[in-house]
Amino acid sequence: MSASTPTHRSLADQLRSWPEPRLARLLHDRPDLATPAPSDSSALASRAATRASVLRALDLLTAAELSVLHALIGGAQTPGPETIVRLVDLALVWEASDGPRPLTVIADLLGPRPAPDPEQPALITSEQPAERVAQAAAGAAFDLVRRTETLLETWSTAPPSALRAGGLGVRDLRAAATLLHVEEQGAALIIEVAAEAGLLGTGTPGGIVESWLPTDAYDAWTRKSVAERWLTLVTAWLRSPRLPALIGSRDSAGKAANALAPNLVDPHAHDTRELALRLLAKLPDGVGLASGTGLPSLVAQASWVRPRRSVTQGRLIAWTISEAAELGVVALGALSPSGRLLVAGDADGARAAIDELLPAPLDHVLIQGDLTAIAPGPLIPDLAARLMQIAEVESRGGATVYRFTGPSIRRALDVGWTADELHAFLAASSRTPVPQALAYLVDDTARTHGTMRIGWAEAYLRCDDETTLSALLGHRDAVALGLRRIAPTVVISTTPIDELLPALRDLGAAPVVESSDGTVHLAAPTNHRARTPRRSSPGHQEAREAATISAAVAAIRAGDRVEAHRPERPSATTPAQALALLRQAVETGATVLIGYVDNHGTSSQRLVDPRRVEGGQLTAYDHRSEDLRGFAVHRITSVSPPTK
Numbered sequence: 001m002s003a004s005t006p007t008h009r010s011l012a013d014q015l016r017s018w019p020e021p022r023l024a025r026l027l028h029d030r031p032d033l034a035t036p037a038p039s040d041s042s043a044l045a046s047r048a049a050t051r052a053s054v055l056r057a058l059d060l061l062t063a064a065e066l067s068v069l070h071a072l073i074g075g076a077q078t079p080g081p082e083t084i085v086r087l088v089d090l091a092l093v094w095e096a097s098d099g100p101r102p103l104t105v106i107a108d109l110l111g112p113r114p115a116p117d118p119e120q121p122a123l124i125t126s127e128q129p130a131e132r133v134a135q136a137a138a139g140a141a142f143d144l145v146r147r148t149e150t151l152l153e154t155w156s157t158a159p160p161s162a163l164r165a166g167g168l169g170v171r172d173l174r175a176a177a178t179l180l181h182v183e184e185q186g187a188a189l190i191i192e193v194a195a196e197a198g199l200l201g202t203g204t205p206g207g208i209v210e211s212w213l214p215t216d217a218y219d220a221w222t223r224k225s226v227a228e229r230w231l232t233l234v235t236a237w238l239r240s241p242r243l244p245a246l247i248g249s250r251d252s253a254g255k256a257a258n259a260l261a262p263n264l265v266d267p268h269a270h271d272t273r274e275l276a277l278r279l280l281a282k283l284p285d286g287v288g289l290a291s292g293t294g295l296p297s298l299v300a301q302a303s304w305v306r307p308r309r310s311v312t313q314g315r316l317i318a319w320t321i322s323e324a325a326e327l328g329v330v331a332l333g334a335l336s337p338s339g340r341l342l343v344a345g346d347a348d349g350a351r352a353a354i355d356e357l358l359p360a361p362l363d364h365v366l367i368q369g370d371l372t373a374i375a376p377g378p379l380i381p382d383l384a385a386r387l388m389q390i391a392e393v394e395s396r397g398g399a400t401v402y403r404f405t406g407p408s409i410r411r412a413l414d415v416g417w418t419a420d421e422l423h424a425f426l427a428a429s430s431r432t433p434v435p436q437a438l439a440y441l442v443d444d445t446a447r448t449h450g451t452m453r454i455g456w457a458e459a460y461l462r463c464d465d466e467t468t469l470s471a472l473l474g475h476r477d478a479v480a481l482g483l484r485r486i487a488p489t490v491v492i493s494t495t496p497i498d499e500l501l502p503a504l505r506d507l508g509a510a511p512v513v514e515s516s517d518g519t520v521h522l523a524a525p526t527n528h529r530a531r532t533p534r535r536s537s538p539g540h541q542e543a544r545e546a547a548t549i550s551a552a553v554a555a556i557r558a559g560d561r562v563e564a565h566r567p568e569r570p571s572a573t574t575p576a577q578a579l580a581l582l583r584q585a586v587e588t589g590a591t592v593l594i595g596y597v598d599n600h601g602t603s604s605q606r607l608v609d610p611r612r613v614e615g616g617q618l619t620a621y622d623h624r625s626e627d628l629r630g631f632a633v634h635r636i637t638s639v640s641p642p643t644k
Contacts, residue, residue: 010584011094011103012045016560020553026091027549030057033091037552039576040559046580048091049103049587051614057090058109059268063304064120069093069110072102094587104586104612120304124297125283126290128332133288137336138357141230141328142378146396147180148194148233149222151187152214153388154179155200156527159211162202167261168212181396188259189244189323195260197221197236203530212260213530222381227355231347234327238342239541241269244319268309272316274343275302277324280335281343288334295321328354365402367430371438375400383429389415390422404438409445410510419446445510452504453514459500461491461511468509475507581639582618585610591623595637603637 008014015023027034032053038044047053058066068083072093084100087093093100160172168191177187194200199221203213221229243264279301280289289295298321299314306313324330329339341350359377365387366374373391375384376399390412391402412422422442426434452463463469466488473483473491481503482494493500497513504511512520585592594606608620611628618631 007095007097010588011091012042012584014094015045016041024549024553025089027552029090032056034548034552037555040556040563042580043576044556046583049105049583051105054103054105054109057092059308063307066307069102069106072100073107121297121300123301124290124293125287127286128288128334130286133331133334134337134357136331137328138354140326141354142226142358144233144327145226145229147190151176151180151190152194152199152218155212156214159205159213159528162210162212168259173259186326189326191259192242193233193237196240197232198532201530201533205528213528215530215532217532226358226378227351230354231351234329237327238273239270241265241267243269269316272313273320275305276317276320277343281340288332294333364431365429366432367434369435371404373402404441406445409442410449413446413449419443448510450512450520452509452511454497454501454511459493459495459497462489464489472509477507578636578639582610582613586613593640596631597635597637
């Protein structure tokens with residue numbers, strides 16, 4: 001320790017001397033110290049020396065910093081000044097008159113194990129063309145947005161049930177994987193990210209079974225650009241505390257680790273995800289992890305930066321890189337340009353970078369003679385939504401293929417389209433002439449659509465063409481429908497209308513539902529929505545954290561001013577004051593006088609040398625018994641200030 005380094009009587013004295021910006025940095029790095037706001041620097045020092053808080057702080061240290069702590073505990077001379085400053089800034093070490101002194105509890109928490117190798121391992125890398133990295137990442141980003149929209153559109157009309165214990169059933173996950181043409185693990189990632197982004201939640205359509213549904217926020221999300229939608233998903237993934245849903249695995253409690261299951265949470269998942277990407281960000285453009293050996297080297301480097309988490313951190317690092325590749329943050333082992341900006345905290349720059357590489361939304365399709373329409377790129381939201389009403393998606397990819405069928409045209413007619421509107425829409429949306437076969441399909445479907453109408457009796461059928469009803473009644477598969485003719489043009493049925501309508505269509509008929517006033521009832525599909533979960537945006541979270549730290553610093557400084565003007569008091573009489581003085585005595589090795597009430601209610605004064613305070617118990621050397629013994633903290637009535 002240099003002659004110019006200030007020394008202090010205790011950790012509380014050191015904290016009291018710090019300027020407010022340095023105190024704020026401590027509360028930022030160790031956020032558990034800020035809530036609730038400490039009453040003064042003594043209370044802050046007491047909290048900083050607790051076992052639970054020190055364990056969290058040790059998790060932030062690199063292997064080199066842990067090595068320095070081992071050296072200090074072993075009585076070595078002052079190590080490198082940069083490392084010491086970092087340990088002092090975290091309030092794990094304070095500057096005593098005899099040199100840097102680590103908190104007493106650290107010796108118990110570090111244990112006897114030798115210090116890790118202080119040399120940081122290097123990443124094993126290979127060159128990757130920056131243009132290829134950017135293009136591959138853009139393709140993954142586009143697929144992520146497309147698959148998310150496909151999944152949630154499907155679940156809006158056919159939502160899967162939520163498991164009673166939380167999560168999504170294995171059968172529903174497999175169906176989602178089939179729908180999206182991905183592995184189950186990839187489908188689970190998309191589902192988890194959508195939920196974390198507030199686009200997916202639980203609701204009870206029909207008021208009976210709790211199901212997974214798109215939320216209200218999903219509708220607003222679909223109206224944004226592809227780049228904005230990608231940014232919403234990726235930022236949600238970055239801040240998520242959830243673990244990957246390993247299909248078929250179980251957590252430490254033996255519960256199934258299904259997608260969306262509430263047990264898939266790890267407090268270190270968010271930090272590990274950011275750590276992996278920050279380490280990648282140190283590589284220059286055009287350089288990525290080498291195939292095969294690059295990922296183990298990244299795990300080794302992360303274990304050096306956070307050695308106390310190395311047991312579970314390796315798997316989290318591997319998962320992070322795999323998921324980042326599927327999300328368009330990483331490609332070919334290297335950070336994409338948008339991913340690099342995202343790690344740097346420039347969300348707007350990341351959105352702009354990915355937007356430059358994505359194809360511009362199109363306002364047209366190419367209708368072919370085989371009753372298909374090809375979208376050679378992403379479509380504007382309105383065109384895509386209307387096409388989904390009148391055609392089926394046959395294949396997806398760089399280009400989406402839509403197929404027009406009789407049932408798809410009838411679906412459009414059911415929701416209120418007319419034949420003229422369909423013809424006009426197809427002509428306006430296609431850069432190629434509308435083929436005659438498609439025009440005939442629209443006209444033929446429209447001509448038969450609504451010639452038979454269903455109403456409520458249990459149900460009735462009405463048709464001006466008596467021969468059509470006669471043919472239906474004579475159909476051998478119509479027997480189970482409970483049909484009975486009550487007039488030349490009217491037939492009633494004992495089958496509920498929601499079952500009768502699809503059954504008649506299976507028999508080749510083309511009925512529509514009739515309202516009570518005789519008009520056609522427009523059978524628009526019901527798109528269910530769940531309430532959007534309340535989540536703060538990253539900007540709001542940062543502002544709230546800054547406000548919490550600012551309020552804590554103000555409270556500490558106000559308490560210090562009060563203590564500075566308070567008359568000298570003989571002892572601490574409140575539990576907070578007693579704990580602060582006891583922990584201060586532990587760190588300084590001072591002797592204190594405590595008032596103590598034993599199990600029989602007998603009061604006494606004990607001169608003790610505190611050694612440890614944890615679990616509601618003071619362990620101290622008792623000068624009366626000349627032995628090390630324990631005292632229940634709640635039985636200590638007063639603590640005299642440490643002797644000087």
